[in-house]
Amino acid sequence: MIAAMPDYQAAVDDFVTRLRRRQVEGSLITAKLTAELLRQVVSHQRLPNVGQAAVLIDVVKSVGLRMIAANPIAIAAANRSALRAPSLHNLLESIPDPVKTPEAPAASVGDSDSKSRSGDRNSVSWKLKHNVIEGITELLQDLDDYHTHVAEQALEHIHQNEVILTLGRSRSLLKFLLEAKKKRSFQVVVAEGAPRYQGHTLAKELAEKGLQTTVITDSAVFAMISRVNMVIIGAHAVMANGGVLAPVGMHMVALAARRHAVPFVVLAGVHKLCPQYPHKPYTLLNDMKSPAEVVEFGELSECFAAGTGDHTTYVVNPTFDYIPPDLVSIFITDTGGHNPSYVYRLIAEYYSPEDYFLQ
C-alpha cells in the first residue's frame, strides 16, 4: 500500500474528523464530499509505470477504510458508492491490454481468483487517471441529478385525490411531491418525526407550495393509516437484501402500512445502495445521538442516585430504523421502480464483488 501523498492528506484528515464529529450529515452531502475528496486523491496520486490499477485501488481503499472507521453508518451507503470501484474496475477493464493473459470463461466458481484486476496494465499513467477522474466526475453529476430522475416518476405513482402519508422530512420526497403536484391534486399527511420534528419543516414547505398538508404526531400514524392511499418515504441507505435504513420511526409506519395493506414506497437514489447484508441491523447499523434531544439535561437528574451516581434511567436516541425488505412495496430509484428482491441486481451492476468488504 503506497502511503498517501501529503498534498491531500490534510484534506482527508479534515474530512475524517468532520465525519467523526457528525458535522457531515445526510447521505447526499456525504456522498458528494467523498467523491470530491477521492477525485482529489486520485489526481494527486503519482502512479508507477506498472501495476497502476492495483496502486490506485489500494489508495482508494485505504482512504475509504479511514472514512468508514470515522462514521460507519453514513459511510455504509454514501461513501461506498463514491468508493465504488466498479467505475474503477470497469474503466480498468476497458483499457486494452496486450499483455493480458487469456481468461477462462467466467465461471465464477473458479475464476474469481483470476480476475484481471491485478493484471499489469501497460497503459499510459495519465490516461488511466484521467478515466478514473472522469468516472468520478460523472458520479458527482449523477448525484446532483438524481432528485430529478426520481421526481420524474412521480406522476406514475401519485394519482388524483390521493392521500399520501410520510414521516419526517426528505429532500427527494419533497421534490417528488412537488413534481406530482404540477398535474395532480392530492393531500399529504406528515408525521412530525420526533425528536427532531423535521416533519414540521416539510409541512411548511409543502404548504407554501399550496399542497394541502396535515401534521400528526408519530403515535397517530396507526390511527390515520386506514385513510391513507400510500406511504412514501426517503431512505438513508438500502442494504443488499433490500432492507432499508430510514430515520427512526419508519419501521412503525411500515408495520402499520402492512397491517392495512397500504403500499409502502421508498425513494432511494442509486448512491444509497450498500452491498452489505445487515447482520444485526437494529443495533449495528444505528447511530445513538445525544439524549438531550429527547429529554433535557436537567430533567432526569433526580433519577440518578445521589452520591453513587447509579443510573436507573436510560435515555436512548437512535437515529435510524431498519425496515426489513418484506415490508417495502417498491423502491423508486433514478433508474426506475424496483422490487426489494431486485436490489441484489442493482448492487451487482454498480459494485464489483471485491468491493463488498473493504478490509
Next chain:
Amino acid sequence: MYRSSSLRYESSHRDFSLRGESDEDYLDISLEDDRGWCKPSPGFEVSGSKRGFCHPFHEDRKKVLQERRDSTPNSVTFEWLRQAESASLYAGLKDHTISVSHSVRSWGREVVREKPFNVIHEFDSWRKSPDLAEAVAAIKALTAVIKRSEATTMMGLEVELKNASDTLKESDESSISLSAGCDLFMRYVTRTSAIEYEDIEAGKARLIERGEKFGEISQKARRTIAKLGKDFIADGITILTHGYSRVVLALLKLAASEGKDFNVICTEGRPDNTGAEMAKELVPAGIPVTLVLDSGVAYVMETVDMVLMGAEGVVESGGIISMLGTYQTALVAYSLKKPVYVAAESYKFARLFPLDQRDMSPAPRHVDFLVPLPQVVNVENSARDYTPPQYLTLIFSDLGVLTPSAVSDELIQLYL
C-alpha cells in the same frame, strides 16, 4: 445370508434400519433382491444370486414397492459417508450380494461397459475421502476420464466425457449435487473447447488442470461460506439446525473458534440420526448442543434466534432441496418470524425448477418404524423435500451472500 452380512459391517455402519430386528427388515431385503432382480437400475445389474429366503408377505409388498427405485438415499452428506464406506467395503468382496436396501449399487462388477476403465470405479475411489463432496468427486472422476482418454480431437473428447457424465448421472438419478457437478464440468468443457487449441494435449492439459482445481474448491468453498456466515452469528443466540451438513459445521466451528458465544439446537434427524452426528462434531468445538425430536421444532422455535441449514441442491427459483424436514422447519420459522439461512456451495446450484414436492426425481429410502407394520400400510419414504424461496431469508454460498431471488442470476452466470 442377510443377517450375517450385516454383522460383517463395522459398527460404525450407520445403517440404523439394518440394526433393527423387525420383520420389516427381512421383508424389504428379500424384496430388494427380487425387485432388483426384475428391475435393475439402468446401467447396472444387481450382482446377486437370488436369495432363497422369501418372506410370505413378499407378494403384496412387491406391488407397493415396485415403483420405488433402488434406493439411493440422498439425505445429506451423512448418508454419503456411509456409502463411501460401503464402497470401500465392497471393493474386496466379490461374492457379496447386495442385501442392503439402501446400499445402493453394486459397484459395477457386472456392469456392462465398453471401456475397461470404469468411471464409476473412479468416482467411488474419490468418494472414499469423507471430506470430498459428491459433485467434486464426480468432477475428479471425469478428469480421470480425460486423462485416460485416447481421443484425438476435442469433439471426440467431449463425446467421451458426455458418455461418462451420463453414466455417472444414471448411476444415481436422485442425487442433485452429482448431476449439478457433472453439468458444471461439462459446461466448462464445451465452453473451453471453443477456444482453439493447436494441440489436443494442450487442451486436455487445460481441462485436467481445471478439473483438479475443482477439488480444492470443495474445501475452499466451505471456508468462504464460513467466513461470510459467521458475522450473522451474534453472542448469546440460539441456532436451530436440521440435518448434517459439513458446510454448516464449518460455519459454526469457525464462529465458535472466534470466541462467539452461542448454542445450537439439533433436530434428531430420523432415520439417519443426523442430530447425534452433529452433536458429536459440535461438542469438541465447545458449542453447547441440545437435541430435540423432529416433531419438537415448533416447540423450540420460540427460543430460537435463527435457523441454519445445509442443502443438497439450490434450484432456479431460489428454493432448496434438502433433507426431509427442512421445509417443515422453514415453515415454522417463517410463521414465527425467525430468519432462515442456508449454507450451500456453488456447485450445488442446479438447473431445476420444482413446482411442488413431487416434482423432483424421487429419492426413497428405507425407514425403520421399529414396529412391524401390517402390509397394507403405505410408507412415504422420500429422503428429501423442497423448500420454496419465500421461506428462506438468505443463502450463504462461496459466490457470496445471496437473496433467494439472486440465485437464478448466479445460475445463469455459472452455466452460460
